[in-house]
Amino acid sequence: MGDVLADAEQHVGPQIVRLTSADDPRVADYTQLTDVHLRKVREPAEGLYIAESSRVLRRALEAGHRPRSFFLADKWLEGLADVLAAHPDVPAYVGTPDLLEEITGFHLHRGAMAAMHRPEPVPVEELLVGANRVAALEEKRRSRIAVLENLTDHTNVGAVFRSAAAIGVDAVLVTPQCADPLYRRSIRVSMGTVFQVPWTRIESWPADVALLKEAGYVVAGMTLGEGAITLDALVAEDHENLALVFGTEGEGLAPDTDQVLDRRVTIPMMNGVDSLNVAASSAVAFYATR
DSSP, X not given: OHHHHHHHHHHHGGGEEEOOOTTOGGGGGGTTTTOHHHHHHHHHHHTEEEEESHHHHHHHHHTTOOEEEEEEEGGGHHHHXXXXXXXXXXXXXXXXXXXXXXXXXXXXXXXXXXEEEOOOOOOHHHHHHHHHHHHHHTTOSOXXXXXXXXXXXXXHHHHHHXXXXXXXXXXXXXXXXXXXXXXXXXXXXXXXXGGTSOEEEOSSTTTTHHHHHHTTOEEEEEOOOTTOEEHHHHHHHOOSEEEEEEOBTTTBSOHHHHTTOSEEEEOOOOTTOOOOOHXXXXXXXXXXXX
């Protein structure tokens, strides 16, 4: 371990910073990570997000995202030596487990963390063009995208992204009030697939449904409302380009959204079950319409 540490320090030189105080202003990016309300405002405003665990931060780097700093205990230096060597200008803040817990508010047990520069958002129109291009390159006749309307639970957002990646959804759009896909819990639940699936935030919703239709997408909202067709019926229509819209937990799709949909779709339930969790229903819908 001593040789590994010496080797890492030789590569990154003074960029390994030994922490001695939780009040060190250089680690402000990592303070109060357990305060969800604070962090979901701070991180976008400050142009950052937190990649939690060595696996997740590696996936972020593989996706081309840029680190601001690394944050870890000594025992994780060996496993991250190659990453530190590849980013010699990025500081790596190293401290005892107790000190790191005092700074973040929780015990770090998934490896290193990193504060990452938040990528610039992609315009919706550009993302839609990219989704169609991906479908063409992969020789798929169909293009499939998902729209997440005002989901409030970061766990659900992360789970939807994981299903989207696994089943081959081309892109994800999130509405202005939807939970942040780059919040650390969303990233963790998604297993880092938020870095794989192209996504962006819609500026105006549901007005921007028009952009989806102009790009050739049939816009289908998942709903329990009366008059909806079944998911099997939607599949039978065999649309070339399909956008699946998922409403917020509990309330479902907003009335204004419901009025501008091309299709209203339901997954029939049995045995007295009234509905599926949005993460489960998205997986079912993605697979059925793939």
